[in-house]
Amino acid sequence: MVAESWFHRLWRIPQKFGADSPRISISSFEIGSLMLKVVNLWQSLSDKQIFKLRKEITNSFGIRKLVSGDEYFINRLICAELHENLAHVADSVAWHGKKCSDPILKGFEKAFKKFITMGDDQYGWEFHGEVMEKNIKKMEGFISSNGSLFEALVEQNPIRLTDNGESGVLKSIAYQKIYRWKRQEVKRLKNISLWTRTYDYTINLLARSLFTIYRKINHVFGIHEMVHLGGSVLNSDLTYRSQSISALLQSLSHPLQNILPPKTLGAAALALHYANIIIVIEKLSASPHSISLEAREDLYNMLPRCLRASLKAKLKPCTKTMASSSLYDPSLEEWTQELSGILEWLAPLAHHMISWHSEKSFNQQIFVSQRNVLLVQTLYFADQEKTEKVITELLVCLNYVCKYGRELNAKALAECGSFKVDNEYPNLNGYTSSLKDLAKECSSINWDEEL
Incomplete structure (x- = not known):
């Protein structure tokens, strides 16, 4: 079979996003949350974070005592959770992708399944080199402007702008100016946030990032050597053909349950x-x-x-x-x-x-x-x-x-009372024994009596 040329594949990559692609509008906040998860996933795979994570786990006596001292098992747990996080995001991206005008982006789920089961990046969606970092910076900008837009929309509410909390038409000239300024600010933030971006543009950015993150997980954790399916570890020849890995994105399944011991606090919901x-x-x-x-x-x-x-x-x-x-x-x-x-x-x-x-x-x-x-x-x-x-x-x-602690406090109370009676009120010495009895009673309270 003749290998497909780069030039021929180029025709199948969406090069620009048509005007008929719908804009995100109010869905920008929901998609922005997906973008934040993508950014967090990528940053958690950086060399600095991986080194910090491994150092913390190695130095944690609690993890060794209560979870496991097996480094290989710990790596499997981490890898499974990252896959699950990736699965949740990819499932949502696939759902939003149905709103794209580009048929290739509409088929993101199918393309991603093929990528993780066969390693076939048929559209060349994986980012390389510094391109991913540049797109992460771009997404961080969108996330920031999304947050500012949300705050501006809340502050634009006339009820928030009036000093007496009354709704209705703003009659004050000062407040009318503030309201107009807020509307202009909202318009400006919409233009630089996800609000005015198309589904094609945004889903393309998210989809390609997910391809890149999945490859990064493989590289960091060596998934081709440690994929856990049905209690066995498969070799690299079978990894990408595994139905269980494909199920990672087919539904909101929980791959962590495949390796979660039955007698854990997570399994007991405690x-x-x-x-x-x-x-x-x-x-x-x-x-x-x-x-x-x-x-x-x-x-x-x-x-x-x-x-x-x-x-x-x-x-x-x-x-x-x-x-x-x-x-x-x-x-x-x-x-x-x-x-x-x-x-x-x-x-x-x-x-x-x-x-x-x-x-x-x-x-x-x-x-x-x-x-x-x-x-x-x-x-x-x-x-x-x-x-x-x-x-x-x-x-x-x-x-x-x-x-x-109660015994110490009670003893201090008794000694203080005894000292005061002996020195200032010698005729009240009989009350000293009462204070001592009270101290003894206070120190005798225990949880075992309640039980």
Whole structure:
């Protein structure tokens, strides 16, 4: 078979976008969010970000302890998530591509499937060299102007412009001038944003970027050597013929589920909830001596039954030890150190979980540049049993440190009251014992009593 010449292929590449191609208009904000995801995907694959990610994962004791210490498995998780992110964007681009006037752009989904299953870039859509970086800068400009346009449209609302909040015709000359200026600003921003761009122009830019990003993922993670399908790793000869890779764009499937162990927080839908529990513990541990009973009850109410049961089982053998401990027992300092030591490596996973979830919200997707937090940096892939065991240890430590703090405060209160009575009111010495009894009562409150 004679290879197709570059000149012949050139005829099939859309060279310009006709006037009959519809303009994006109000859909510019939705398409702008897709553009932001494309930019974030590309930037997450830069040498600097990949080096930073690998360094963070290597240095994370939490990932090694709760997720996996297998670097190859971690790479598969990262690669699968990037493919899933790419799949979501490509699916949306394919849907918007149906509105293009160019039949080739309308067939983006088919062309991309062929590219990822056979490696055939039949239209030469992949960007090379510095061209991709230039287009990333161009898309960043569109994203920025889109954000400014959205703000200008909101500020143009007459209700926002009047000082008394009344709607209707603006009678004030000053406000009429402001309104005219706002309209001119909106018109200017529309001209430089995606609002006035055609579907053909925008989808062409996004489609070619997705081709380039997919190739970049292959290069960075060596997907031809590690594609995970049905529990097996296929070699490079079968990679591009794999139906499962094709399914990456055929529907909003979840390739992460193919390799997600069944007993993880993500599989149990507990990752976000456990992250909130850990963050609450972290906040309370910052000032354990002043934790109120209400705060402790709120934390306890957050715990699922399994954690309550494990906490109850852990506290019972500790009760006798805690009752016999003096205020200056060396083990008390050990509990404090253990609490801070666990939080040091566990809290980052919890905070990353919150960040990852917040980045998925609609408002964050439109204009705000993301931190590119990946699920492997969160609690999503954490082993459920191991995580619950660690959280139970945190709760026991917090309980012990909290009791120690109350004992110190109660003792200080009793000593202060005794000193004042002895020195200023010697006739009221009988009340000193009452203060001591109150201190003893305050120091005896424990979570195990609630259980």
